[in-house]
Amino acid sequence: HTHTHPTTMDPKRTKPEETTLSTDTRAYQGRPFPVFRQPVHVGYFSIDGDRSFRDDASELRRFAPPPPQADLNDGYEDRFIAKDEELFEGIDSILRWVTAHPDLGGCGSAHPVSIVCWRGALTRVMCSPYERKQGWRLCLQRVGNTVYMAERDTDQAVAQRSSRDPQQQRMCYWGYRFEGYATQTSSPSPAQEHVVNSNAGYCVVARTQLGAHRVLMAGEVDCVDTDGKTYVELKTSATPHLDHQRWSFERYKLLKFWAQSYLLNIPKIVCGFRNKDGVVESVQTFATRDIPQLVRGKPGLWDPAVCMNFLQDFLSAVVQTCTQPGVVYVAECAEPFSTVHVTESRQPDEHAFLPAWFLEWAQRPAADAEREKNVSTVAASTAGATAAGGRYHSAAATTTATGAAAGQGRLDATACRQQGNTVGVQAVSVGGVTATAAAA
Numbered sequence: 001h002t003h004t005h006p007t008t009m010d011p012k013r014t015k016p017e018e019t020t021l022s023t024d025t026r027a028y029q030g031r032p033f034p035v036f037r038q039p040v041h042v043g044y045f046s047i048d049g050d051r052s053f054r055d056d057a058s059e060l061r062r063f064a065p066p067p068p069q070a071d072l073n074d075g076y077e078d079r080f081i082a083k084d085e086e087l088f089e090g091i092d093s094i095l096r097w098v099t100a101h102p103d104l105g106g107c108g109s110a111h112p113v114s115i116v117c118w119r120g121a122l123t124r125v126m127c128s129p130y131e132r133k134q135g136w137r138l139c140l141q142r143v144g145n146t147v148y149m150a151e152r153d154t155d156q157a158v159a160q161r162s163s164r165d166p167q168q169q170r171m172c173y174w175g176y177r178f179e180g181y182a183t184q185t186s187s188p189s190p191a192q193e194h195v196v197n198s199n200a201g202y203c204v205v206a207r208t209q210l211g212a213h214r215v216l217m218a219g220e221v222d223c224v225d226t227d228g229k230t231y232v233e234l235k236t237s238a239t240p241h242l243d244h245q246r247w248s249f250e251r252y253k254l255l256k257f258w259a260q261s262y263l264l265n266i267p268k269i270v271c272g273f274r275n276k277d278g279v280v281e282s283v284q285t286f287a288t289r290d291i292p293q294l295v296r297g298k299p300g301l302w303d304p305a306v307c308m309n310f311l312q313d314f315l316s317a318v319v320q321t322c323t324q325p326g327v328v329y330v331a332e333c334a335e336p337f338s339t340v341h342v343t344e345s346r347q348p349d350e351h352a353f354l355p356a357w358f359l360e361w362a363q364r365p366a367a368d369a370e371r372e373k374n375v376s377t378v379a380a381s382t383a384g385a386t387a388a389g390g391r392y393h394s395a396a397a398t399t400t401a402t403g404a405a406a407g408q409g410r411l412d413a414t415a416c417r418q419q420g421n422t423v424g425v426q427a428v429s430v431g432g433v434t435a436t437a438a439a440a
Helices: 093-102 119-128 155-162 168-180 243-264 289-296 306-320 356-362 365-390 412-417 423-431
Strands: 012-015 018-022 041-049 115-118 136-143 145-152 202-210 214-222 231-238 268-274 280-287 327-334 339-344
Touching: 041 093, 041 327, 093 115, 093 202, 093 214, 093 356, 115 119, 115 202, 115 306, 119 136, 119 145, 119 214, 136 231, 145 306, 145 423, 168 231, 168 268, 202 243, 202 306, 214 243, 214 306, 231 243, 231 423, 243 306, 243 339, 268 289, 268 356, 280 289, 306 327
Parallel strands: 115 145, 115 214, 231 268
Antiparallel strands: 012 018, 018 339, 041 202, 136 145, 136 327, 202 214, 268 280, 327 339
8 A cells, every 4th residue: 555646745645544644845835835823832741750740830940040061971871761662652651641631632622623642743743854863653542533543653662772882871861961950850860969860850831823723742852042032942052163054954963853843833952962971061951942953955955844744744644544442543644755645544553542441531522521620721721810910911812923922832821720730830839930020
């Protein structure tokens, strides 16, 4: 069922249960940038050092400029608690947030979201027209009008992970250590005492719309800026000294930097450029919205419109193909990475990921759902009064396209009022961030 069609604009249906989509950039060039509503942050949650879900901002950190010549090897041998990369968690944390905030999640509401997933899954998909080395696999399940997506390791990814040499394992740590240097909690500790625990993280939940598809996604966010208003993404990269190194950085790294932060509406990226020994030589800040300008017109780089048009077509293929509740589907991009197949899974037991407790909640009687919504609305009103009372009050929740720059990446009042806990209060307790009149 492999059909390539580099000049076809719509997903090609090969049979009712399968859709094949070309990743050839020519299929998506020349089309206008699709309608993409600026993502609005509707909530947040934390995953603690034991990988447990917490419906709060306890893992939110504050940006702090890293020290000069920071050594990213610090603590690797004796103060590193590594996440178990073999453990499959699916989208359980997102589902726990959705069940705790049914009115915000849009799952099962009058205007339901089409897609629920981690931001990383969408990042991987939208970079596919420019990726010819790494494949991916997404498992898909429909409940009601919503398709849930969870990424599963490919055999290629498992093999690559198990074959990492000691230096490659150390380099994986460098990114986590840079985050430690560039952030602080309410009680900052000296670098030599810093423990790096890659299990813990703070996640933002956002709603957006791409074309006809309403999307609810969550993604880990590294920290909030020193102003207490905007989120910041932290990255590391080898210092590019030669022309071909600079080209490679713009072609591969900047694409992923932009895609990841653009999808979740993170306005600022701080990158630590390191030498081959893992010592930071310089730090550079990128505005997410300016990155496409840096690569525009340069030969062999990338076009953001191609990425977003491909993502829109992919979501259409998913919604068109995944029509049967109770059936497990899979979307896969495998070598030679020229096509994406969306089809019914031949290994449904292995690919199913929605837990029984969530399916039971999602299929609860309508009367129960309405009662939950009413309770949640009362809680939101109470929280709104608290937010308006002076701790944190923001117009960011009503950001429009024309005011995108003003509200971009804010710790939105939506989350503050409706989740029942002002992020401003959390930021004060976690990172010493004062968040009064944040949107003034």
